[in-house]
Amino acid sequence: MPANSTQLFPSFRAGANGVKPLERAILERRATPHFDGTPVPDEVIEAVLLAGAHAPSGYNFQPWRFLVLRAEDRRAALRRAAYDEAKITEAPVVIVGFAPSDGWKKTADEVFAECARRGAIPSQNLDQQKQQAVAFVETMSVTAWLNRHVMIAFTHMMLAAEVMGWDTAPMEGFKPAAVRSELALPYDVEVIALLAIGRAKGPDRAFPGRLPLKTIAFDNTVDRPWAVA
Amino acid sequence: MPANSTQLFPSFRAGANGVKPLERAILERRATPHFDGTPVPDEVIEAVLLAGAHAPSGYNFQPWRFLVLRAEDRRAALRRAAYDEAKITEAPVVIVGFAPSDGWKKTADEVFAECARRGAIPSQNLDQQKQQAVAFVETMSVTAWLNRHVMIAFTHMMLAAEVMGWDTAPMEGFKPAAVRSELALPYDVEVIALLAIGRAKGPDRAFPGRLPLKTIAFDNTVDRPWAVA
Numbered sequence: 001m002p003a004n005s006t007q008l009f010p011s012f013r014a015g016a017n018g019v020k021p022l023e024r025a026i027l028e029r030r031a032t033p034h035f036d037g038t039p040v041p042d043e044v045i046e047a048v049l050l051a052g053a054h055a056p057s058g059y060n061f062q063p064w065r066f067l068v069l070r071a072e073d074r075r076a077a078l079r080r081a082a083y084d085e086a087k088i089t090e091a092p093v094v095i096v097g098f099a100p101s102d103g104w105k106k107t108a109d110e111v112f113a114e115c116a117r118r119g120a121i122p123s124q125n126l127d128q129q130k131q132q133a134v135a136f137v138e139t140m141s142v143t144a145w146l147n148r149h150v151m152i153a154f155t156h157m158m159l160a161a162e163v164m165g166w167d168t169a170p171m172e173g174f175k176p177a178a179v180r181s182e183l184a185l186p187y188d189v190e191v192i193a194l195l196a197i198g199r200a201k202g203p204d205r206a207f208p209g210r211l212p213l214k215t216i217a218f219d220n221t222v223d224r225p226w227a228v229a
Numbered sequence: 230m231p232a233n234s235t236q237l238f239p240s241f242r243a244g245a246n247g248v249k250p251l252e253r254a255i256l257e258r259r260a261t262p263h264f265d266g267t268p269v270p271d272e273v274i275e276a277v278l279l280a281g282a283h284a285p286s287g288y289n290f291q292p293w294r295f296l297v298l299r300a301e302d303r304r305a306a307l308r309r310a311a312y313d314e315a316k317i318t319e320a321p322v323v324i325v326g327f328a329p330s331d332g333w334k335k336t337a338d339e340v341f342a343e344c345a346r347r348g349a350i351p352s353q354n355l356d357q358q359k360q361q362a363v364a365f366v367e368t369m370s371v372t373a374w375l376n377r378h379v380m381i382a383f384t385h386m387m388l389a390a391e392v393m394g395w396d397t398a399p400m401e402g403f404k405p406a407a408v409r410s411e412l413a414l415p416y417d418v419e420v421i422a423l424l425a426i427g428r429a430k431g432p433d434r435a436f437p438g439r440l441p442l443k444t445i446a447f448d449n450t451v452d453r454p455w456a457v458a
Contacts (some may be wrong), residue, residue, distance in 0.1 A: 003300065008252045022251045022392045023237045026283050026385060032241035046457065049446050053439045054255050055384070058401055060437045066446045074449050107440055122399075140401065144376045148401075148422065151377040155284070155384035156255060163251045172369065172377075185451060193377070208289045208349035210282045211336055215340055217278050217295045220303050222414060226295075 008050045008160070025162040030205045032169040035090040035198035044164055045093055049198065051160030054154040059133040060111055060120075063099040063104035063146055064153040067183065075182070079177035082194065087169050092195035096179065097154050099146040101188045105134060127143075142189060150192040157195060167200040231354060238334050238390070259434045260355045261396040264320040264427035273393055274322055275440040277426065280389030281382035288362040289340055289349075292333035293376055293382040296325040296412065303412070310407035311423065320425035325408065326383050328375040330417045372419060379421040386424060396429040
């Protein structure tokens with residue numbers, strides 16, 4: 001299925017209720033504590049990857065990269081770098097979200113040419129447009145920028161898995177240098193997050209609650225907490 | 230509507246087609262170049278905030294904070310700190326995603342008490358559990374961690390607006406110190422991203438395309454590009 005397909009999710013429908021609306025996905029998603037051994041079909045993994053690929057990014061640079069670990073020995077290697085977390089070998093699929101520091105620059109010509117071909121940016125002075133965009137990104141902390149972008153894509157992926165009826169566990173407990181070493185990633189790669197996908201073993205965790213909007217949101221000024229209508 | 234409501238989105242339905250499935254939201258969302266003046270109803274803003282509030286976070290710390298700018302003079306102030314970007318005053322609502330460096334620690338007792346009350350964590354040794362969680366987060370770059378978390382919530386918000394039929398523009402072009410100064414935010418606040426919400430003026434931008442999965446995804450090892458099934 002090409003990344004510009006008009007259908008992201010497989011016709012295959014996982015749950016008895018079909019694809020969940022976003023509202024239900026947001027309310028029902030839980031970090032999965034344990035996975036059973038149910039395999040995840042290739043078409044589901046691919047739909048999850050396409051949901052990530054279609055995330056928005058600054059100048060459409062798409063700096064995210066995804067290493068899909070399905071082989072047991074590869075997940076065992078990752079587990080060694082991730083505080084021996086059992087979920088990593090229990091889940092049939094773990095996706096490592098990472099970003100090579102310069103990866104987004106290496107694909108920039110391809111990105112800008114495709115943008116111009118589709119009429120999304122002017123086709124004149126492409127190289128100059130690209131250089132200005134690169135220079136702008138470099139006015140920010142590139143590490144923070146890479147972290148932000150990988151998480152936009154990861155959130156798409158987590159929600160896509162949920163609407164298709166699969167369970168996920170996002171993880172941030174790992175030693176980046178050990179992950180690079182265990183998985184033979186280049187030294188200049190930012191390892192950002194892990195996402196296990198499969199079927200939960202046992203019941204979902206209880207919903208832990210959320211801070212009220214009056215604590216986390218503000219109306220025009222930070223002196224005025226958001227008042228629920 | 231309380232943050233633990235079982236309904237996030239208003240019964241109010243914006244588009245002729247009702248609420249969009251996630252797949253359509255992912256495929257149809259575009260960064261909006263210009264907004265017309267259509268006001269965004271309060272219940273839509275609140276649904277967007279609740280979608281952000283329900284995002285997942287490490288240990289449920291919820292470090293994100295959202296400043297909702299509706300008043301014209303507040304958006305004009307933000308625009309001065311954001312390269313004079315016209316969208317900021319054109320859109321009726323701009324949400325500033327930020328994170329006070331220590332904000333997540335200040336709400337940690339409340340978060341852990343609520344988690345325990347709901348049975349999501351053991352109710353024994355709450356203070357010790359909290360201290361271990363704080364210590365773990367502090368083994369990472371807290372700046373990167375805050376950036377990641379605000380973007381998870383922002384992605385929920387962007388998709389929630391889209392499924393309700395509203396247009397958005399995420400923005401990263403601003404000077405953080407100037408934003409803090411113009412909006413009277415404390416000095417220790419990380420300003421992470423902006424999200425304008427409203428109705429697009431004129432047609433959507435063309436879809437700029439995406440890199441193919443074989444470029445951004447890998448199968449078990451980074452030496453093996455993902456092969457589309």
